[in-house]
Amino acid sequence: MLSNFKGLTFDDVILVPGYNGIKSRQNVTTSVELLGKNFGIPLISSNMDTITETEMANAMTDLGGMAILHRFISIDDNVKMFRNLKNKDKVAVSIGIGKDGLDRAEALISAGATMICVDVAHGHSKEVNRSIKTLRESHGNHVLIIAGNVATYAGADYLAAAGADVIKVGIGSGSVCSTRIKTGFGVPQLSALQDCRKVDRVLISDGGTRFPSDAVKALAAGADFVMLGGMLAGTDETPGTQIETEINGKKVKFKRFRGMASKEAQDDFMGGMSDWKTAEGVSIDVVCKGPMKNVIQDIMGGIRSGMTYCGALTIKDLQRKAQFMEITPAGRIEGTPHAIGRLNEPNSN
Ligand code: 5GP
DSSP: OOOSOOOOOGGGEEEOOOOOOOSOGGGOOOOEEETTEEESSSEEEOOOTTTOSHHHHHHHHHTTOEEEOOOOSOHHHHHHHHHTOSOGGGEEEEEOSHHHHHHHHHHHHHTTOOEEEEEOSOOSSHHHHHHHHHHHHHHGGGSEEEEEEEOSHHHHHHHHHHTOSEEEEOSSOSTTBOHHHHHSOOOOHHHHHHHHTTSSSEEEEESOOOSHHHHHHHHHTTOSEEEESTTTTTBTTSSSOOEEEEETTEEEEEEEEEOTTBHHHHHHHSSSOOTTOOOOBOEEEEEOOBOHHHHHHHHHHHHHHHHHTTTOSSHHHHHHHOOEEEOOHHHHHHTSOOHHHHHTSTTOO
């Protein structure tokens, strides 16, 4: 059976400009309210082992965003990492399913964690439902539960019904993810968000954000927050060591960035790849980018400017006013810097 729901992603659409009554892009508000907590910027650093540990979490929360610590360490080290944070109330911790997940949650909640992210590759599943229900039964509304990942209304609704406050959306859209080529499953990110937003919960767009414009489109399509992996990879605040290499006589610094379902990550955390499994992520070296603040400023500049292109004072306003237009490949090419290529064409004098 072929679904008549056409899947679109960021590059398939453009936001159509609308009337603007806002004097300056400085006047827009980018803050998001999350059950009593206020975040100045709608960005989250991804819970990957090459993205978010203490340093990234501190930097991200200092700038007004949220961070989610990864869970690929022992429970004791996870607790130590959480205790060392500067702004604990703006950082969530991650758990997997089953006993380890619930033990980890209990240890971290005892250490003061109030936001728990139940995070698995395919969140529309019974085990995730069980973990959410157990957490809710033991801690009531003292913990905020983030759950994912899903990419459909049915998945988001299932997690909301189980008791999740926040739904993380994205299957197969990540920059180091290979789920779609390995399994054939996933939903293009923009359509996934538009489908999931029918559920009355806070949404995180997770995966596929490559440019500031992708973040603007994700927010306009219904996300309250945008989670960043690849865009933050290689910044100073990410875990891991810098490797210096010489390329064409130039010294270049790299850092490792890897999918959590890559062979390399599974070798480190699961004692190797089981023979019944295939890796659903890749490991790459990315060029070091300097302070994460520069990346965040660039994204926030795009979001603020984007909001004024349709006269939106708040993110909710952007969601109400945004009008997407589907574009052709030619339209997409026109919308990316192309003057330099023209000058280099052989017949252009
Ligand atoms: P990015 O911002 O790099 O495009 O996407 C980051 C997101 O990719 C993460 O937050 C996570 O949801 C997802 N991800 C991380 N590692 C893997 C992996 O190995 N496989 C898959 N399928 N997704 C991954």
